[in-house]
Amino acid sequence: MKKNEFNIVDFVKIYSEDKLALFFLINLIFILILVIFGPLFTLQNPYDLSQLNILDSLLPPLSQSYENNYFFLGTDDQGRDLLSAIIYGLRISLYVGILSVVISLIIGIILGVVSAYFGGIVDSFIMRVADMVLAMPSFLIALVLLSILGRGLENVVFALVMSQWATFARVIRSSALSEKEKDYFYSAKCLCLPQYRIVFGHLLPNCLPPIIVLSTINLAFAITLEASLSFLGVGLPITEPSIGLIISNGYEYIIVGKYWMSLYPGLFLLITVISINIFSDRLRILLNPRLNI
Amino acid sequence: MILEIKNLKTHFFTRENIVKAVDDINFNISSGEIHGIAGESGSGKSVMGLSIINLLQEPGKIVEGKIYFNGKDITKLNEKKMKSIRGKKISMIFQDATMSLNPILSIETQMIEAVLAHNKISYKEAKNLAVQSLIEVGIKDAEIKIKNYPHEFSGGMRQRVAIAIALINKPDLIIADEPTTALDVTTQAQILYLTQKLCKENNTALIWITHDLSVLSGLVDKISIMYNGKIVETGGVDNILDNPQHSYTKKLINSIPKGNINEERKIDDNVINIQNLTKIYEKRNTFASNLFTFFQANKHDLKPDKAIKNLSLNIKRGEILGVVGESGCGKSTLGKIISGILEKNSGNIFYNQKEISYAKKTSLDIQMVFQDPYSSLNPRKKIIDIISEAPIVHKIINKQQSKEYVSKFMNDCGISPDLMFRYPHQFSGGQRQRIAIARSLAVNPSVLICDEIVSALDVSIQAQILNLILKLNKTKNLTIVFISHDLSVVNYISNRVAVMYFGEIVELGNSKKVFSQPSHSYTKALLANLPNIKERNINYKSTLYTEG
Numbered sequence: 001m002k003k004n005e006f007n008i009v010d011f012v013k014i015y016s017e018d019k020l021a022l023f024f025l026i027n028l029i030f031i032l033i034l035v036i037f038g039p040l041f042t043l044q045n046p047y048d049l050s051q052l053n054i055l056d057s058l059l060p061p062l063s064q065s066y067e068n069n070y071f072f073l074g075t076d077d078q079g080r081d082l083l084s085a086i087i088y089g090l091r092i093s094l095y096v097g098i099l100s101v102v103i104s105l106i107i108g109i110i111l112g113v114v115s116a117y118f119g120g121i122v123d124s125f126i127m128r129v130a131d132m133v134l135a136m137p138s139f140l141i142a143l144v145l146l147s148i149l150g151r152g153l154e155n156v157v158f159a160l161v162m163s164q165w166a167t168f169a170r171v172i173r174s175s176a177l178s179e180k181e182k183d184y185f186y187s188a189k190c191l192c193l194p195q196y197r198i199v200f201g202h203l204l205p206n207c208l209p210p211i212i213v214l215s216t217i218n219l220a221f222a223i224t225l226e227a228s229l230s231f232l233g234v235g236l237p238i239t240e241p242s243i244g245l246i247i248s249n250g251y252e253y254i255i256v257g258k259y260w261m262s263l264y265p266g267l268f269l270l271i272t273v274i275s276i277n278i279f280s281d282r283l284r285i286l287l288n289p290r291l292n293i
Numbered sequence: 294m295i296l297e298i299k300n301l302k303t304h305f306f307t308r309e310n311i312v313k314a315v316d317d318i319n320f321n322i323s324s325g326e327i328h329g330i331a332g333e334s335g336s337g338k339s340v341m342g343l344s345i346i347n348l349l350q351e352p353g354k355i356v357e358g359k360i361y362f363n364g365k366d367i368t369k370l371n372e373k374k375m376k377s378i379r380g381k382k383i384s385m386i387f388q389d390a391t392m393s394l395n396p397i398l399s400i401e402t403q404m405i406e407a408v409l410a411h412n413k414i415s416y417k418e419a420k421n422l423a424v425q426s427l428i429e430v431g432i433k434d435a436e437i438k439i440k441n442y443p444h445e446f447s448g449g450m451r452q453r454v455a456i457a458i459a460l461i462n463k464p465d466l467i468i469a470d471e472p473t474t475a476l477d478v479t480t481q482a483q484i485l486y487l488t489q490k491l492c493k494e495n496n497t498a499l500i501w502i503t504h505d506l507s508v509l510s511g512l513v514d515k516i517s518i519m520y521n522g523k524i525v526e527t528g529g530v531d532n533i534l535d536n537p538q539h540s541y542t543k544k545l546i547n548s549i550p551k552g553n554i555n556e557e558r559k560i561d562d563n564v565i566n567i568q569n570l571t572k573i574y575e576k577r578n579t580f581a582s583n584l585f586t587f588f589q590a591n592k593h594d595l596k597p598d599k600a601i602k603n604l605s606l607n608i609k610r611g612e613i614l615g616v617v618g619e620s621g622c623g624k625s626t627l628g629k630i631i632s633g634i635l636e637k638n639s640g641n642i643f644y645n646q647k648e649i650s651y652a653k654k655t656s657l658d659i660q661m662v663f664q665d666p667y668s669s670l671n672p673r674k675k676i677i678d679i680i681s682e683a684p685i686v687h688k689i690i691n692k693q694q695s696k697e698y699v700s701k702f703m704n705d706c707g708i709s710p711d712l713m714f715r716y717p718h719q720f721s722g723g724q725r726q727r728i729a730i731a732r733s734l735a736v737n738p739s740v741l742i743c744d745e746i747v748s749a750l751d752v753s754i755q756a757q758i759l760n761l762i763l764k765l766n767k768t769k770n771l772t773i774v775f776i777s778h779d780l781s782v783v784n785y786i787s788n789r790v791a792v793m794y795f796g797e798i799v800e801l802g803n804s805k806k807v808f809s810q811p812s813h814s815y816t817k818a819l820l821a822n823l824p825n826i827k828e829r830n831i832n833y834k835s836t837l838y839t840e841g
Contacts, residue, residue: 183669186634190661191683191736205673
């Protein structure tokens with residue numbers, strides 16, 4: 001007899017057999033704590049102009065301000081504490097990333113399952129549209145959409161969803177197609193269960209495992225995509241600066257030797273994305289049913 | 294002694310515990326001997342075979358014991374030395390030749406590779422050897438056929454090729470792991486006959502691993518019975534089959550369905566009436582499939598597949614109708630069409646004089662139980678939800694009554710109702726099949742279609758499920774259509790039997806009569822090739838049945 005419930009303690013125990021993955025999971029949790037509770041312990045709200053002092057501008061890392069505040073990572077050209085700016089920036093980046101993944105997940109699941117269940121012309125139509133989306137580089141789709149719609153948080157989320165839903169729909173469809181051939185699906189039909197019950201009660205829950213992994217990978221992808229868009233100046237507006245915007249702010253100062261304004265936000269972005277990727281990779285291994293944990 | 298196993302222990306180290314798959318086994322085989330190993334699933338018989346040629350995979354490991362092959366211990370050999378033995382001195386035949394042959398290489402490449410890996414001879418000589426070996430296993434036009442790819446052969450032919458590859462280096466020992474389990478009765482008989490003949494001719498020792506004791510009766514010299522990683526009994530065929538000593542062996546032999554226990558009933562009330570039913574599986578008409586067709590050599594393969602041809606059948610109220618036939622004869626398709634899961638192309642099906650149609654399946658009166666108990670239950674639902682979902686949806690009961698209602702049906706099917714809050718993966722195959730039956734019964738059907746429901750189960754579990762079906766038939770007056778490839782099971786359980794061949798019913802009648810005095814030549818061929826534990830030294834002649 002196998003264990004009944006999903007046991008979180010066991011899961012963590014098995015997960016931590018890979019030390020590298022454990023390190024990055026702790027890292028990820030740390031980043032999440034930093035991002036969620038960040039405003040409680042940052043030096044300042046970097047976007048409240050009354051808290052900034054122009055005399056503090058362009059200070060290198062570990063310098064001290066007039067109020068004896070330490071700027072661990074230095075300040076930018078507005079006299080803003082870089083560490084606080086990074087934490088606020090990551091907050092927005094993660095928010096946009098998670099929101100866009102959740103929305104594209106919902107769209108992808110519905111379209112994928114519907115297309116696998118009904119087949120025929122419905123399937124062909126949905127999948128050809130998905131193919132068109134997949135045929136274009138997602139960066140290009142987002143770039144074109146944003147240059148039409150203009151900057152703004154909703155627009156960025158919309159652009160990310162448009163470039164990502166197709167991957168989800170494709171994966172859900174293929175796993176639903178194989179689930180559809182299993183006998184429990186036939187037996188649900190034989191028992192005359194209504195269609196919505198077969199689709200959402202039987203088919204859908206069994207298609208989800210591959211999606212858990214895919215959505216974490218896509219989360220990392222969405223964050224980088226958003227950062228690149230913001231770096232190019234088509235992403236989020238200046239009033240909601242994400243990490244990409246902070247990097248692009250400091251970009252022009254690299255030439256004059258004030259490297260920290262781009263380097264540190266860049267490092268934070270890198271660590272976040274690597275942590276998510278390694279976490280999802282470990283999840284992929286653990287959720288593989290053949291390994292039977 | 295060509296192979297001597299002393300106190301072999303092979304354990305699997307999993308996260309939760311250590312599985313003692315092979316637990317202290319002693320085993321001998323001399324050259325030219327054919328030794329059968331029988332046991333139920335999980336008894337460790339395959340692991341034993343894999344241990345001998347050291348193909349165990351993580352987390353399996355030989356922890357103790359010695360395997361002497363030609364007097365030398367081979368458990369401690371390194372991979373390089375083992376390679377010179379494996380394939381050359383000891384070869385293996387696996388259950389499914391579809392999987393064990395590489396689909397993207399031609400038979401020629403695979404056979405020559407096997408030869409050249411162990412012999413320093415020229416390519417041309419190797420090819421001659423390969424052709425010779427194919428001729429030996431009875432493949433006609435071997436010189437032309439050797440260029441083919443595995444998918445161009447039928448299942449039985451593929452297994453012949455696998456045997457040819459196993460024999461090509463003239464090994465001293467062959468380990469065959471359930472080589473005929475995936476094959477039809479007639480093909481199985483040919484393979485049995487062939488392997489026996491070749492091993493005797495070449496003086497090759499053969500270890501034949503199987504779950505089916507009746508296969509062994511006409512084939513082997515000795516039988517070992519395995520249970521829980523141990524060999525519980527070893528002896529000559531006659532000793533084991535006629536005079537078993539160990540209680541487990543007795544249980545195993547008694548579980549084999551024998552004879553027929555059901556009389557034909559004198560009822561003439563038809564529940565289901567099938568008239569001129571035809572089902573065609575259309576080839577998909579897409580760009581990709583058309584492109585494939587264009588490059589396909591055998592154009593005649595591309596005609597639409599007629600799964601069922603103009604079939605008419607009456608099913609009487611309260612009877613058990615057996616439907617037998619080999620794989621691909623359309624028996625499962627027939628079951629699915631009757632139960633309304635599949636659409637028919639033409640013909641009519643009447644249930645109680647009312648026509649049933651696929652488009653508006655509303656009647657719950659015809660229910661179906663499926664072959665694979667592992668995929669027929671939704672793994673994400675609890676048993677109580679699996680059984681009570683349909684009754685609640687169809688307002689047979691309301692939600693508050695579900696617990697009581699489900700326990701009633703679980704009791705009927707021989708499962709303790711205390712287990713209703715568990716998930717399917719916590720049950721064994723037999724228990725799951727009981728749950729699947731309970732699920733179908735919960736909507737009060739009058740006809741139950743059982744599609745190969747016991748073929749994935751062990752013999753002893755199989756007997757229990759068959760008895761359950763008989764009990765339900767008697768107590769609930771349930772009409773049962775019992776579809777199976779296994780003639781002895783159908784013979785055991787059914788009142789009437791329909792023999793299907795290529796989408797047609799070739800013989801229909803009282804089971805006793807059909808099984809004792811078959812009139813159609815196909816039925817005769819089927820019965821002649823059926824292995825039986827009561828008969829020894831059957832001459833499996835080439836009773837190959839050809840159409841017409």
